[in-house]
Amino acid sequence: MSEKIEIKKLNLFYGDFHALIDVNLGIPEKRVTSIIGPSGCGKSTLLRCLNRMNDLVEGVRVTGSIKIDNIEVCSPNTDLISLRQKVGMVFQRPNPFPLSIFENVVYGLRISGTNKRSVLEEVAEKSLSEVLLFDDLKDKLSDPALGLTLEQQQKLCIARVIAMRPEVILLDEPCSTLDPIATLKIEDLMQILKKDYSLVIVTHNMQQAARASDTTCYMLLGEMIECGETKDIFTAPKDKRTEDYISGRFG
Amino acid sequence: MKEYFEWLIENLILICGVISIVFVILIFIFLLKEGSGIFSHTSLTGFIFGKDWYPISDPPKFGILPLILGSFIVTLGAIIIAVPLGIASAVFLSEVVPRGIGDILKAIIELLAAIPSIVLGFIGIVILSPIIKNIFNLPTGLTALAGSVMLAFMALPTIVSIIEDAINSVPKSYREASYAMGATKWQTIRRVILPAASSGILAAIMLGIGRVIGETMAVLMITGNAAIIPTSFLQPVRTMTATIAAEMGEVIRGDAHYQALFGIGIVLFIITFLINLVSDLFLHKKRGKA
């Protein structure tokens, strides 16, 4: 299995607070990788390093290396715009823009300067179809996106990312505001999407990691404790701390 | 004891609220009582659409169309100047400069609102109108444009302040989503933040209009006060408010001219009332969404 993303000796500080400690991790291509761990262990922080969203936080310092397709992400010369087009992100709360459904999906195209109606329509249809929304929404593309259900909004956010033809999709607890049925539907969607994209999902829900991911990584207090095939992590963890966590004996 | 205190406070607040509403109604009734007599002299349409305002000729003519259009053109000019400036300043304050400096600058801009309008009138006469006169090579700089520029300055503090609040209340998650899509700061502002703040921006514009249309002193001093139907920004105009302020001292209480001035008051009252109503609707819509 080839590695899409290679993280080496990654350290991150919020001011004086050491939030990521010597993280090493390989993320395989076209699979679902889940990151689990207790609240505050640095899962979101790690995820946000991959598309450099932590740059928006004041006082952040990062050392170490992240390579995507062997290209360094952490260097000051990295072109953030093309990085973020290549590495899309879906957030915890669905956050469609207060625009129409159509304009949400084609946002990425618009900001990269594509305004040709036919292209936009084609991409919108394709992206919405990929997240299984097109049939439901095809007649109301000009309706406000905020009128959709949360599940639809989250799928729309995924479609919005897909429309940019990314290679990696980061999902930070994408189901935490959804009900169990919508959660399962998003998980099904991830199984379809992994044929074309490399997915990294942060989740609090261990069943979700077990169900939906191929590789699982367990983090604790800023450190990467263990990483491996999901079935191995859940049946035969190597580290005592992982075992405690997945068997619910944590804390 | 505590309950009694609560009861007292609640009712005091209720009384204050009721009193202010009663005052508004009383003012309107008073305007109607003093002004409605004009309609036995001039028909409602003749009053509003009449092209001639000759209150002291014989027979007098009380057509306020030139005055309505005078107010309209001065207000329109002020809004054309103040809205882009206001949006730009608000974006600058909330998105460009660091938080702390932005707050200080905002406080200074809000201080602008404290300048008495007669002082702005002085500045308009002494500095602005000669500039306009020279640039456009006019016989006089006391024009609609001069009024618009001065009023734009008066409306700016309100407009900037409300738009800045609207921009600040745009959820952080929209910004994050936009940046995560590879958008630049300007793309995010233009495509996400401003549309998300649009109802606040509209409310700011409406309140700005309300402020400008009711302004009297500065326009009386610097618009030249010719009651003719305006055809350009570069000619003297006379607004409704300036007419009332300039002529109220010369009328005999109860005669037709007096009633006509009150009639203008009624028209102004209704216009500003509607504008406030509309801007309130926008502000509510915004809160509803958030």
Ligand SMILES: Nc1ncnc2c1ncn2[C@@H]1O[C@H](COP(=O)(O)OP(=O)(O)OP(=O)(O)O)[C@@H](O)[C@H]1O
């Ligand atoms: N902007 C910030 N400034 C300072 N400290 C921060 C900031 N963001 C996060 N932290 C701290 O870094 C640590 C890791 O945060 P992070 O959000 O990555 O945790 P998480 O594993 O995603 O937690 P959760 O499961 O609650 O989302 C936490 O202790 C948090 O308090």
Ligand SMILES: [Mg+2]
């Ligand atoms: Mg998190």
